[in-house]
Amino acid sequence: MIGHDRPGIVASVSEALAGLGANLTDSTMTRLRGHFTWTLVCNGPGAAEVEAALDPLAAGGRLLATVREVRAGGEAAWAGEPYLMSVHGADRLGIVAAVTRVLAEASGNITDLTTRLTGPLYVLVAEVDLPPGTADAVAKRLAEVAAGLDVEVTFRPTETDVL
Structure with missing residues (x-):
């Protein structure tokens, strides 16, 4: 969903979904x-019902x-290390192209990315899963790219979510 921001969008959408019996x-x-x-x-319910409710x-x-069907089992197990x-x-x-290319070349998977211009x-802040044993090489390459862009890069391991 996208639109001009205003108070109440999340409440209205989540109420419409709950009214259909859709579990977010x-x-x-x-x-x-x-x-x-x-x-x-x-x-x-199916996409057509959700679309009609929205x-x-x-x-x-x-x-x-925009409503799409998502097949069950879409989550593949990942043996990566979180950074x-x-x-x-x-x-x-x-900036985004250069630093994300480094991650892609290492087969890193970006799981969350936020950018902000102030x-x-x-x-830029990104959560990344890297194949085991690649972090040192990625950190070195990121430092080289950062120097070429004249930006600061911080790269550190993160703890996995505990739910």
Whole structure:
């Protein structure tokens, strides 16, 4: 979903889903320069029913809701090691491309990524799963790329979530 941010969107959408018997299992929501964005996964009725329930919330172009069926079992087991990468420095073209290329070349999987431009300062924070034994080489390569971009990179292991 995406639309101009306003109070009550999360409540309205989650109420519509609950009214259908759809159980919200995973989601991520944020505001991007005054726009509301929310990606979510739920268990329950089919896409057509969910789309129909969300139609009133999207009336008049207030929200754009795209509904897709997601097959069960989409989560593959990953034997990676979790890391947190942060990048900050003066804004310039190519920061995201350069640091994420380093991760891709190491077969790293980005599981969460946020960027923010605040005045002249650009900040990127990413959670990454790396294949075992690759972290030192990735950290070295990130330091080289950071020097070329004139940004600071912090790369450290993270603890796995305990639920």
